[in-house]
Amino acid sequence: MVLSRLIGLVVLLVVLVSGSFGVFAWHSAIPAIDPPQASSFEPELVRRGAALASIGNCNTCHTRDNGPSFAGGLRIPTQFGSIFTTNITPDAETGIGRWSEAAFARAMHEGIDREGRHLYPAFPYDHFTHITGEDIRALYAYFMTRQPVRAETPPNDLRFPLNLRFMIAGWKLLFFRQGVFQPDSQHDAAWNRGAYFVEGLSHCSSCHTPRNWLGAEQRDQRYSGGEAEGWTAYALNASSPSPVPWDQDALLHYLRYGWHAAHGIARGPLAPVIGNLGALSDDDLSAIATYIADIAGPPSPERAQRGRAILNRTTATAAGAASTNGDSIASTTTMTTTGDESDGAAIFAASCAPCHESGRAMPYGGIDLARSTGPNGPTARNLINVVLWGLPPSNGQRSPIMPGFMDVMSDDQLRALLIYVRQRFGDGPAWTNIDRDIRDARSDKFDVGIYPAPSSDPAFGVVSEREVR
Amino acid sequence: MIKLTVNGHEHMLNAEPDTPLLYVLRDQLALNGAKFGCGLGQCGACTVMLNGEAVFSCLTPLLLAAGKNVTTVEGLGTERSPGPMQRAFIEEQAAQCGYCIAGMMMRAQALLRKNPSPSDADIRTAMQPNLCRCGSHMRIMRAIKRAAALMKTADAGTGGRASP
Numbered sequence: 001m002v003l004s005r006l007i008g009l010v011v012l013l014v015v016l017v018s019g020s021f022g023v024f025a026w027h028s029a030i031p032a033i034d035p036p037q038a039s040s041f042e043p044e045l046v047r048r049g050a051a052l053a054s055i056g057n058c059n060t061c062h063t064r065d066n067g068p069s070f071a072g073g074l075r076i077p078t079q080f081g082s083i084f085t086t087n088i089t090p091d092a093e094t095g096i097g098r099w100s101e102a103a104f105a106r107a108m109h110e111g112i113d114r115e116g117r118h119l120y121p122a123f124p125y126d127h128f129t130h131i132t133g134e135d136i137r138a139l140y141a142y143f144m145t146r147q148p149v150r151a152e153t154p155p156n157d158l159r160f161p162l163n164l165r166f167m168i169a170g171w172k173l174l175f176f177r178q179g180v181f182q183p184d185s186q187h188d189a190a191w192n193r194g195a196y197f198v199e200g201l202s203h204c205s206s207c208h209t210p211r212n213w214l215g216a217e218q219r220d221q222r223y224s225g226g227e228a229e230g231w232t233a234y235a236l237n238a239s240s241p242s243p244v245p246w247d248q249d250a251l252l253h254y255l256r257y258g259w260h261a262a263h264g265i266a267r268g269p270l271a272p273v274i275g276n277l278g279a280l281s282d283d284d285l286s287a288i289a290t291y292i293a294d295i296a297g298p299p300s301p302e303r304a305q306r307g308r309a310i311l312n313r314t315t316a317t318a319a320g321a322a323s324t325n326g327d328s329i330a331s332t333t334t335m336t337t338t339g340d341e342s343d344g345a346a347i348f349a350a351s352c353a354p355c356h357e358s359g360r361a362m363p364y365g366g367i368d369l370a371r372s373t374g375p376n377g378p379t380a381r382n383l384i385n386v387v388l389w390g391l392p393p394s395n396g397q398r399s400p401i402m403p404g405f406m407d408v409m410s411d412d413q414l415r416a417l418l419i420y421v422r423q424r425f426g427d428g429p430a431w432t433n434i435d436r437d438i439r440d441a442r443s444d445k446f447d448v449g450i451y452p453a454p455s456s457d458p459a460f461g462v463v464s465e466r467e468v469r
Numbered sequence: 470m471i472k473l474t475v476n477g478h479e480h481m482l483n484a485e486p487d488t489p490l491l492y493v494l495r496d497q498l499a500l501n502g503a504k505f506g507c508g509l510g511q512c513g514a515c516t517v518m519l520n521g522e523a524v525f526s527c528l529t530p531l532l533l534a535a536g537k538n539v540t541t542v543e544g545l546g547t548e549r550s551p552g553p554m555q556r557a558f559i560e561e562q563a564a565q566c567g568y569c570i571a572g573m574m575m576r577a578q579a580l581l582r583k584n585p586s587p588s589d590a591d592i593r594t595a596m597q598p599n600l601c602r603c604g605s606h607m608r609i610m611r612a613i614k615r616a617a618a619l620m621k622t623a624d625a626g627t628g629g630r631a632s633p
Binding site for chain 2: 342343345346349350351354355358392393401402403405407408409413
């Protein structure tokens with residue numbers, strides 16, 4: 001008797017819970033509209049939306065390689081399978097042409113599409129939920145006035161049960177906190193402006209925060225480093241591996257021009273992000289730098305001193321004074337013993353030193369690697385990507401380049417070089433998993449994102465490469 | 470001693486493993502086709518093929534070329550019997566000062582090995598690392614397309630058959 005009652009209770013509970021989950025998970029469609037005329041939007045609103053879309057980096061994901069802007073189709077590899085980005089041009093059949101502003105706002109704020117389906121959080125609505133209604137309106141105006149492109153989004157290729165969209169409702173219950181950005185009165189206007197962009201539209205922590213096994217950002221480890229497109233996204237907080245600690249001025253210069261003499265050149269997926277930040281005013285960019293500098297916090301006295309020492313030690317090469325090339329090679333020759341390590345030194349001397357120890361000024365001269373986060377990072381991945389593919393030239397504008405060595409170096413030779421560079425320029429234990437990282441980079445596991453450096457020539461302005469292609 | 474195969478000939482070289490391949494080719498083997506331009510891998514004048522791939526010989530230490538097949542412009546044919554790539558460049562008069570041309574031909578050769586019928590866009594993308602300061606790019610484009618056509622004809626086999 002007691003048992004059957006218990007069973008009844010459990011059944012009732014299951015029905016109630018799944019019922020209320022169903023209610024939570026179910027969303028109605030928002031009625032389709034006829035695609036609005038481009039002329040129905042205020043030009044000023046569209047212009048603001050253009051800048052916001054740029055800051056949100058929308059083009060990078062919603063454009064496949066060499067494809068039309070915003071027509072989607074880019075494969076996003078995840079640990080759960082592949083997701084393809086959607087067409088966000090106002091095409092009535094394959095894009096968002098039939099979406100009302102309310103439907104667009106719901107997608108941005110709640111991660112639900114016009115027809116009421118949950119969107120995968122590869123679309124960073126966990127950040128876009130912070131965007132104000134006013135900015136959503138401008139973004140909507142911008143996208144609805146783009147050239148409509150007919151492009152079906154390829155079907156996602158996700159493993160069961162994640163291919164079932166109602167599972168996302170559970171994910172949201174666990175990890176998604178909806179709500180427009182609320183200013184923090186403890187901080188000034190610039191900090192809050194920066195926080196609004198960084199936490200919302202710019203969604204910086206999507207890459208710079210580690211994710212848990214369900215792909216959600218780990219809130220207790222915000223900005224302690226994550227990954228993107230086969231690259232390690234370095235920690236931005238106190239655990240930053242940068243040899244020279246970042247400060248607000250360096251951040252502002254780096255985010256504006258894509259390089260800084262004490263830190264190097266933006267590469268990988270950060271390069272187009274910085275290109276896109278060209279749409280920001282100096283004031284807004286400065287606000288972002290303020291906020292990120294606060295995330296980093298002031299460095300410990302030891303770190304600050306080490307940074308100064310590295311800068312002083314490497315100023316000779318950076319300023320073009322007597323090259324330390326001969327000395328450093330000599331000193332490392334005594335250090336190396338095995339054949340592998342001397343191979344690394346020889347490769348470095350012939351392939352890397354001509355630029356990285358030339359004394360030519362940044363950004364067209366290579367950075368002294370003692371200043372670079374690459375050899376000091378938690379993994380060898382970024383160095384592997386850069387050595388294999390280099391920095392390709394940018395189309396139609398001046399930008400720093402680096403040749404890739406994909407076709408010249410075997411895995412063994414690359415490993416020897418990495419070990420040598422880590423030992424000589426890095427401050428940390430030997431990297432583990434070098435072999436796995438080399439294998440992954442050369443395979444199609446990540447679709448490693450290779451981008452030209454942001455144009456550093458102010459005469460050209462800053463143009464996103466994916467836009468010009 | 471380091472073993473190096475250049476245009477099908479084996480050489481035993483007495484050189485440091487970090488010596489740039491370009492120096493070995495020019496100074497020790499007197500193959501002066503590949504040129505020193507920038508020494509930084511930014512101009513392409515030094516381009517040669519390593520196992521069929523175009524590489525900057527100025528940034529390639531001998532160590533990385535050891536045991537592989539190096540092909541230089543001298544391996545594409547001779548003055549009397551130019552290979553199809555060389556013939557195409559001559560027929561299109563694609564050189565002005567000529568300094569970049571050996572590198573251009575080697576990168577184009579590597580392209581046509583992989584893609585015998587490249588589109589204009591394919592050629593532009595593949596040739597991006599090689600610069601020409603004289604501005605004869607349009608002739609170079611035409612020469613590469615002519616070379617692609619020549620390589621498909623029967624008389625292309627008289628020269629330029631060095632193993633890649």
